[in-house]
Amino acid sequence: MPNTPTRVIIASRIFAPEPAAASYMLEAIAREFARRGSAVEVLTTRAPRRYRPKDPSGVRVRRFPVLRDAAGYVRGYLQYMSFDIPLLLRLLCRRRADVYIVEPPPTTGAAVRIATALLRRPYVYDAADLWSDAASQATSSTLVLRALRTVERFALRGAAGAFAISPGLVSRMREIGIHTPATPVGFGVDTTAFAFRAVAAADSPYFVYAGSYSEWHGAEIFIDAFARFTELMPGYRLLFYGNGSQRESLERRIAELGISGVEFHAPVGGEELSHVLSGAVASLASLKPRQGYDYAFTTKVYASLASGCPVIFSGEGPTVDFIEEHAVARPVGAAVGYDAPATAELMLGAARAPLPAAERRQLSTWAADAFSLSRVAERVVDCVVAATERSRATS
Structure with a gap:
């Protein structure tokens, strides 16, 4: 040995x-x-x-x-x-x-x-x-x-x-x-930091994008989708936690669309981020197709699931396979192609039928054991x- x-x-x-x-x-x-x-x-x-x-x-x-x-x-x-x-x-x-x-x-x-x-x-x-x-x-x-x-x-x-x-x-x-x-x-995922935590309902419900937002992530898809989403369901927020080279371009897009409710926050520790994820309607992750990076897997999915938060993924690649495989048995979220209207539809579905706390806790327990x-x-x-x-x- x-x-x-x-x-x-x-x-x-x-x-x-x-x-x-x-x-x-x-x-x-x-x-x-x-x-x-x-x-x-x-x-x-x-x-x-x-x-x-x-x-x-x-x-x-x-x-x-x-x-x-x-x-x-x-x-x-x-x-x-x-x-x-x-x-x-x-x-x-x-x-x-x-x-x-x-x-x-x-x-x-x-x-x-x-x-x-x-x-x-x-x-x-x-x-x-x-x-x-x-x-x-x-x-x-x-x-x-x-x-x-x-x-x-x-x-x-x-x-x-x-x-x-x-x-x-x-x-x-x-x-x-x-x-x-x-x-x-x-x-x-570090299960000592990421776990479901019962949190009080937020004054205004929110979605979370956690992690880096570089060009190949294509996080701008969520700005466009959120603009469509808020036309039908106003009062929600879109929170970015992390950093990346796309910050300025994301802010320009927000200004072009004239939308409000989008907030940018610095990276936070695992436990604090887990609190944020535990109270979110869903977390958001993306991978822009045909950028020479289609083989990549968005690891932020694990932190979200361990916090009991379902994921909305926009793009192609192995993350889609992962979500579709596990969504058959568990409310892990949903995946869609890199398309703003389709992404907005998933956000609307998540907001209209938010995952109950009991199911979030079960999701967290399963993810902690599996990943x-x-x-x-x-x-x-x-x-x-x-x-x-x-x-x-x-x-």
């Missing part, structure tokens, strides 16, 4: 308590390694002051300051470099680990590949998504896209292994020439252990 690595280092620009899917996943992975007896060290950034770090038991978290954008996020090439360059030095100047785990962006993966080559140690890449695909929605510069693809291939090809959310993502890796052993591990992040973390650790063993066998 493979042995769990004695010493593990996780390198990531984001970690708990900053609210993000990657933060929750990495924290769960760190906990699972510690549970199995590994000495775990996390090299990450100093969290913004509004978040109070509470490091997992048995895990040493090393934080250092980095550049952040105007909204307070480590997002953008200068911001990434402010983490990646010191990271390279930090990795080389500390005791070697048996294996390293690296979270995107690809520049961080490249820094870890260089460091681990010098240290003669394996690393495993968290292939949460492919940044070079996503970047095609933010820029048309072939030079930038080619450079990013080159860096991403360099980061992934040097890894002893990788873990991905879905088989579709692994297939996409193969299409662009990355043949690193990769394991689909799925994704899950616990701790189970995903177990699969990730198994993947890392197997990659470490392969590296030892070939070295």
Whole structure:
């Protein structure tokens, strides 16, 4: 039976308590390694002051300051470099680990590949998504896209292994020439943070879009749908919790349509977001088709269901399959093509027949059992252990 690595280092620009899917996943992975007896060290950034770090038991978290954008996020090439360059030095100047785990962006993966080559140690890449695909929605510069693809291939090809959310993502890796052993591990939700909470009825009912809203998400579909929805059912709100490059374009669209009731909120912690989701009519998620990202799965679905909140999804891809598969037996929500009138119809249906508290509680219990992040973390650790063993066998 493979042995769990004695010493593990996780390198990531984001970690708990900053609210993000990657933060929750990495924290769960760190906990699972510690549970199995590994000495775990996390090299990450100093969290913004509004978040109070509470490091997992048995895990040493090393934080250092980095550049952040105007909204307070480590997002953008200068911001990434402010983490990646010191990271390279930090990795080389500390005791070697048996294996390293690296979270995107690809520049961080490249820094870890260089460091681990010098240290003669394996690393495993968290292939949460492919940044070079996503970047095609933010820029048309072939030079930038080619450079990013080159860096991403360099980061992934040097890894002893990788873990991905879905088989579709692994297939996409193969299409662009990355043949690193990769394991689909799925994704899950932190059930200690996301659960149904009985909340008092809001003065004005609301829908929630929680998470990032970049070009390839196509969240503008919900602005158009909400405009149609409020013509028939006024008094509702549409709440955005998160951040993204589309903020300005969404606000312009709101102004063009002359609608009210749309609010933008900064990201919040899991428990607070779970409270918001527990009281929502439904959560909203989207994936704009034909953007080179159709294989992606919208992981925000798990947090919503674990909070007892049904989902309205607009778009194509594996999220549609997921909702249609489970909607046969449970009120998980509904999916529709990327179409504003059809999306508005689903919103109207959800508002006219809101899910009762008892059914929300049952939905939450089922989702917590089926999609616990701790189970995903177990699969990730198994993947890392197997990659470490392969590296030892070939070295």
